[in-house]
Amino acid sequence: MKRDIPEAAMADVVLQLRQLGISYGPRTADERHWILRDLDLSVREGEFVTVMGSSGAGKSTLLNLVAQTLQPSAGQIAFRGEVVGGADMRPNPGSSRQIGYVTQDDNLLPWRTVWDNVMFPLTLAGKPSPLEVDRARHLIDRVGLSQWTQHFPHQLSGGMRKRASLARTLAYNPPVVLMDEPFGALDAETRAQLQSDLLALWASEKKTILFVTHDINEAIALGDRIIVLSGSPGRIVLERRIDIDRPRDPELIFKAPTFAGHYDAVRDCLRSACQP
Amino acid sequence: MTHRRLWTDRIVLACVILMAWEMVGRLRGAYWISSPTLVLERIWTLVLNGDLWFHGRFTIGEALGGFLLGAIPGCAVAMALRRHPFSRAAFVGVAAIGYAIPKTALVPLFILWLGVGPGAKVALVGAAIFFIVFYSTLDGVDAVDQKLVLSARVFGATESQLLRHVVWPAVIPYVFGGLRVAVPYAIAGAIVGEIISSNRGLGYLAQYGATDFDTTLVFVSLVTVMFIVLSVSAALSRIQKRLLRWQTNPSQDARTVGA
Numbered sequence: 001m002k003r004d005i006p007e008a009a010m011a012d013v014v015l016q017l018r019q020l021g022i023s024y025g026p027r028t029a030d031e032r033h034w035i036l037r038d039l040d041l042s043v044r045e046g047e048f049v050t051v052m053g054s055s056g057a058g059k060s061t062l063l064n065l066v067a068q069t070l071q072p073s074a075g076q077i078a079f080r081g082e083v084v085g086g087a088d089m090r091p092n093p094g095s096s097r098q099i100g101y102v103t104q105d106d107n108l109l110p111w112r113t114v115w116d117n118v119m120f121p122l123t124l125a126g127k128p129s130p131l132e133v134d135r136a137r138h139l140i141d142r143v144g145l146s147q148w149t150q151h152f153p154h155q156l157s158g159g160m161r162k163r164a165s166l167a168r169t170l171a172y173n174p175p176v177v178l179m180d181e182p183f184g185a186l187d188a189e190t191r192a193q194l195q196s197d198l199l200a201l202w203a204s205e206k207k208t209i210l211f212v213t214h215d216i217n218e219a220i221a222l223g224d225r226i227i228v229l230s231g232s233p234g235r236i237v238l239e240r241r242i243d244i245d246r247p248r249d250p251e252l253i254f255k256a257p258t259f260a261g262h263y264d265a266v267r268d269c270l271r272s273a274c275q276p
Numbered sequence: 277m278t279h280r281r282l283w284t285d286r287i288v289l290a291c292v293i294l295m296a297w298e299m300v301g302r303l304r305g306a307y308w309i310s311s312p313t314l315v316l317e318r319i320w321t322l323v324l325n326g327d328l329w330f331h332g333r334f335t336i337g338e339a340l341g342g343f344l345l346g347a348i349p350g351c352a353v354a355m356a357l358r359r360h361p362f363s364r365a366a367f368v369g370v371a372a373i374g375y376a377i378p379k380t381a382l383v384p385l386f387i388l389w390l391g392v393g394p395g396a397k398v399a400l401v402g403a404a405i406f407f408i409v410f411y412s413t414l415d416g417v418d419a420v421d422q423k424l425v426l427s428a429r430v431f432g433a434t435e436s437q438l439l440r441h442v443v444w445p446a447v448i449p450y451v452f453g454g455l456r457v458a459v460p461y462a463i464a465g466a467i468v469g470e471i472i473s474s475n476r477g478l479g480y481l482a483q484y485g486a487t488d489f490d491t492t493l494v495f496v497s498l499v500t501v502m503f504i505v506l507s508v509s510a511a512l513s514r515i516q517k518r519l520l521r522w523q524t525n526p527s528q529d530a531r532t533v534g535a
Contacts, residue, residue, distance in 0.1 A: 067430050068430075069426045069429070069430060093426065093429040093430045094429045094430050094431055094432035094433065097431075097432040099430065100430075101427065101430045103423070103427060105423055107423055107424055107427040109424060109428075109441070109442065109445070110522050110523075111445040111446075111522040112522075120428075120431065120441070121431035121432070124428075124431055124432055124433050124434075124437055124441075125432065152521070152522045153522075154522070154523075154524045172431065
């Protein structure tokens, strides 16, 4: 495994996965089928990490573990140095209200309008402040749904539901955001627009993002660091810092001088030239 | 098919049946089957002298009381069992026995316990409705999309918020399916109770008419019951449509089975 980042250099780590693993099957560790095993990952405050990997490598599972919607079979999850989840703890998603999760399904509540869906996480914590309402309105505007706030999810297209789901997570403003191929189902134009918007939001709000994608261009355009999961059980087989200057233009990212080098390295790894 | 066409067809069919009834009544004599005109005349006199309201309100009261007595616990128990798989398995197993008992067979017991007054009828209706609403709510609870529940939990929803904002809205269509099936059973329970032992109510009216060889009175009672069931069902259906605006197509939903 290739690592070009020294572990000790990370003082301001916000999210840390220690020897994390998940498995199913028989009781003894050796006989079990491991989906992810011995996963170590440290994400710094404000870092944008993109996660890639062949299909079935456990990308979504990784996010589910971090969001605590799945119970790990081994290891620990620490948030700002404090262990919040692990094999010996009951998963308690949302306990910290620190993590936002844009899942692969939009998971909008079908009985709420777009507006009420976006406001849903905010209302859970009490009456939203005028500032939060403004922020939500601004985000809905930004994802191009201002004409659709009073519509129900079944009246929207798949791409629009996806954007509503994105606005919902960002409106609630968690410091760490997990995103599972949020732009996968969108047309190229909208995707480029949302990628720039996401980068702008990320830069202005100092969010920490863990972003799963299967698009190498996207991974390079957005991320500070790319990690590639592969194999069975899934492990991190490549970790690569993307040193392209910001602000970046996702549409023209291929013009960056080091782009080709990053692209080839990731592609080669994905073609399983890179075994653990 | 257009809405208008549907209704003209329905009205025409109803008229044909009524005319056939009227004709048979006139040709063969109204002694056994009465006739629509006789029934209407009698309804009119009974409405004027207040008898229909006197008997009707007992039946409606018993049905409504039993409906609430059965539907509210049925729904509440099913919701409460959501997070308790062991209690749930135990309860569902025992409930199957209760469901299997023909409720009419319980009438003598209810009369023994509660007397011949409205109490026994309310108990009978309640016993029948409970299971209908319980099972349909349980189906709804099982069908709640777990992904929605998990995503709401990631947002930090507490258990009561989950119940109120995610589980309950998802269960409502199923509860309504159960309620709509339950309406005819509620009226039927009240009527059966009255036929077995009572001195008032629409069931008593039908029974009295039959022992008196007054066929018209029997039909008056039947038509009134029909009218009550249809109007309650229509009202429920309106409420359901309003509440379930968010559904893609509520009228074709499999959840309203048998309604």
